Amino acid sequence: MPLSAPSREPLVLVVDDQPANIQLLGQVLSAAGYEVMPAASGEQALARAQARQPDLVLLDMIMPGMDGFEVCRRLHSEVALAEVPVIFLTAATERDFLVRAFEFGAVDYITKPFFAEELLARVRTHVNLKRANDHLRRIVREREDVTAIVAHDLKNPISNVRFAAQMLRRAGSTADRQVSLIEDIVSCCDEAIEFIQRFLQRRAEIERLRSMVLAPVDLGQLVERAIARQAVAAEAKNLTLSRSGEPLAAQADIAALRNVMQNLLSNAIRYAPVGSEIETRIDADRPGHARVFVMDRGPGIPESERTKLFQRFVRIARTDSTVDDSLSTGLGLAIAKGDIEQMGGYLWYEPRQGGGSVFAFELPLAQAITA
Incomplete structure (x- = not known):
């Protein structure tokens, strides 16, 4: 138009x-x-x-x-x-x-x-200029958003490659362990390439980086894959990643949901204390919805900072000053929340009883997975 x-x-x-x-x-x-x-x-x-x-x-x-x-x-x-x-x-x-x-x-x-003609000519000129400038500003803002989303979604697989490479440099690794780490590196590179290909195929979309294709997603398999992707990062901090819950399927876009799960787990790993456990639980306690909880024993989110949690480009002030947030974009949770909402769900934070954080999302239930 x-x-x-x-x-x-x-x-x-x-x-x-x-x-x-x-x-x-x-x-x-x-x-x-x-x-x-x-x-x-x-x-x-x-x-x-x-x-x-x-x-x-x-x-x-x-x-x-x-x-x-x-x-x-x-x-x-x-x-x-x-x-x-x-x-x-x-x-x-x-x-x-x-x-x-x-x-x-x-x-x-x-x-x-x-003169009416002069008035209308001047009004028309400046209205058109205003709308043209607004249009250009929207294009610039949308391109900046797309660039930020691409950079963020590539960060997880690249970070996992880095962790695996650091583990390879350690002395004393067995041949089997080295093969396993190399397979992790190849798998993460494949994931990054797959993301780039999806982005290039859909770059004409202005409103969203990804167009959602909703279908039943096995949440158990999704969580297991996310845990496998983050295993090396968890090992570097001697963390245990566990999963519990029911065999459920949610109606979701599998690529977008995978990125959400990776983001929640990587955040939990970043802030969890060395040697602790990060638990992921799947349930359907709310009728018609599947829910996934990612629970850590980190410092939690100060109450004064919780309203900022899902804002773009905002970094949360944490009580744990030992965590390096220099590589944080302040985008991950905002992107995750937007993706979950576009799939018809809801993402939220709550403090964990006994200390720590719980990040959870719910999505429309597709069907139970039969064993």
Whole structure:
């Protein structure tokens, strides 16, 4: 769809203390296909712009109380409204104020009395520029998000390759152990290549990196595979990875769910104390849903930090200062939560009784796995 033909009518905020002027401007703009939001004062204009962001503001320069300059300054001091173009309406005798108007952030001006054709031409130009800029900003933001997601999802298999390589460097490994570690490295490389291939095949999707394909997923097999992938990292800290629960299947996208499980386990390993156990439990205690719990004995999440847990690019302040978070992107939990929700589920955190963390997710139950 071309940018000059948006999916909704552009919204123009018309600010003037004279009702006759608002009525005239409204008639001209409405006839040209614009939606008009009137405001009879600066205060009313700010309130309405905050409630519903306009595509453009037509602003009378001289008004009683809060004048147009102050309205423009306050509009552009708000992050959400900073890019909204403002066109000043000015009488011929007020043209000396134009330099000041541009200093306050105006993009253009129209002299009263105005010609309808000139008004519409200027409004159309700046609305189209605004929408084009918004479109470009969305593209940049989406590309940054995709890049961050790709980098994060590749981090787990690459980290596992690194752990396995470090274990190979240790003296005293048996031939069988070396073969096992090499197989882990090859398997993790295959997983990374598979992810890259999926990404390249679907790179045309803008809204999401992965398109979800929902099908029954055996949660027991998924958890076992995730534990196998993280075994070397756990061994480096002398951790035990255990699994319990029922043979259940969830309705999910297997590739996305695998990444979620890997992320939860790798986080647990990072913060679990040396020599402790990380437990994974599968149950169906909530009717119609399968649930997976990943439980560690780490320092837990301070209550003051829990509201930040699933925010993008936010790192949580931990009480355990011995953990190196320098490689953390602050994206893993946000991506995991988004993926689980897109599959129709829910992901949450709760403190573990006796100390530690529990990260859990639930998904619609597909069917029980028969033995």
